Amino acid sequence: MTNKQEIMSAIENAGRIAIAGHIRPDGDCIGSCLGMYNYVHENFPCSVDVYIEEIPQEFTCIAGCDAVNSLYPDAAPYDVFLALDCGDLERLGKAQKYLKEAKLSVCIDHHKTNEGYAAVNVIEPGAAATAEVLFDLMDQDKISLNTAEALYLGIVHDTGVFKHSNTTRHTMETAGRLLEYGVSSSKIIDGTFYEKTYVQNQILGRCLMESVLVLDGKVIFAAVNRKVQALYGLESNDTEGVIDQLRVTKGVEVAILIKEMNPFVWRVSMRSCEYVDVAVICTKFGGGGHVRAAGCILNGSMHDVINALVKEIELQIK
Numbered sequence: 001m002t003n004k005q006e007i008m009s010a011i012e013n014a015g016r017i018a019i020a021g022h023i024r025p026d027g028d029c030i031g032s033c034l035g036m037y038n039y040v041h042e043n044f045p046c047s048v049d050v051y052i053e054e055i056p057q058e059f060t061c062i063a064g065c066d067a068v069n070s071l072y073p074d075a076a077p078y079d080v081f082l083a084l085d086c087g088d089l090e091r092l093g094k095a096q097k098y099l100k101e102a103k104l105s106v107c108i109d110h111h112k113t114n115e116g117y118a119a120v121n122v123i124e125p126g127a128a129a130t131a132e133v134l135f136d137l138m139d140q141d142k143i144s145l146n147t148a149e150a151l152y153l154g155i156v157h158d159t160g161v162f163k164h165s166n167t168t169r170h171t172m173e174t175a176g177r178l179l180e181y182g183v184s185s186s187k188i189i190d191g192t193f194y195e196k197t198y199v200q201n202q203i204l205g206r207c208l209m210e211s212v213l214v215l216d217g218k219v220i221f222a223a224v225n226r227k228v229q230a231l232y233g234l235e236s237n238d239t240e241g242v243i244d245q246l247r248v249t250k251g252v253e254v255a256i257l258i259k260e261m262n263p264f265v266w267r268v269s270m271r272s273c274e275y276v277d278v279a280v281i282c283t284k285f286g287g288g289g290h291v292r293a294a295g296c297i298l299n300g301s302m303h304d305v306i307n308a309l310v311k312e313i314e315l316q317i318k
């Protein structure tokens with residue numbers, strides 16, 4: 001039996017299943033978890049719990065949101081635990097305990113830095129989104145509109161609406177097949193990706209205005225310190241999309257956005273255009289991700305953090 005067959009047969013035969021995604025959930029995490037939740041809930045007799053941190057407002061239109069548990073209570077060991085779109089154990093956050101206790105732990109993911117922390121792992125770095133991997137795992141006759149919509153959401157977000165270089169023919173074909181279940185692409189694309197709150201647009205403007213070019217314009221960075229976050233009352237995902245706008249600055253190869261989480265602790269997002277492998281850089285600093293999109297957490301002043309990152313980029317550019 002292949003890993004995929006083993007996973008799907010374990011799901012069909014389980015009594016209790018849990019699904020969880022990574023901390024600070026993004027569109028692919030939410031779409032993958034809710035897609036799998038809907039699929040299992042609608043087709044199999046088992047009970048299914050889904051654990052995700054608080055869902056950002058724009059994603060609450062996706063079916064299954066009401067079932068999400070963000071409290072991570074202690075629970076009896078699950079027969080099957082599914083970690084979706086989560087590149088390492090640490091990023092499972094409070095759901096780690098379910099994985100450790102489960103009779104069968106499963107990881108389905110597409111991060112190239114994923115080392116396979118579950119008992120059964122399906123990791124496909126060539127897939128644009130975990131949702132794309134899930135579609136191939138599922139029996140297509142058992143996919144409902146609700147499941148299709150969630151998977152479509154995942155693909156839309158991790159490809160930046162089919163524009164990032166991770167978008168393949170297979171990605172597009174998967175999205176195309178999802179449309180056949182009746183998914184409204186404008187509802188998902190405009191409603192969850194392009195629509196921004198006033199504050200989100202303000203912080204985008206501010207980041208662009210204060211951005212700095214270094215290394216002959218090949219690198220651009222912006223920083224959002226805690227004072228600015230408090231000033232705008234920012235939620236954790238309000239800067240989503242800022243890095244994409246920084247990246248498309250003419251001449252830029254690498255974009256960096258850093259956000260201060262605690263004094264001298266910064267969350268780093270990196271994107272590259274053509275040749276710098278940002279996953280290598282972020283892995284070096286204890287994080288991970290993909291070739292063109294990665295992240296990590298760094299300590300120090302804003303200047304320490306930027307200097308450390310730029311030094312690593314310089315090594316690759318030379």
Ligand code: AMP
Binds near residue numbers: 269
């Ligand atoms: P972000 O910049 O937060 O959108 O993340 C870009 C990519 O890097 C995503 O695929 C994340 O899963 C990954 N990533 C971000 N931060 C971390 C981290 N601290 N550790 C490992 N992977 C990360």
Ligand code: MN
Binds near residue numbers: 026028
């Ligand atoms: Mn994700």
Ligand code: MN
Binds near residue numbers: 028085110130158
């Ligand atoms: Mn993903």
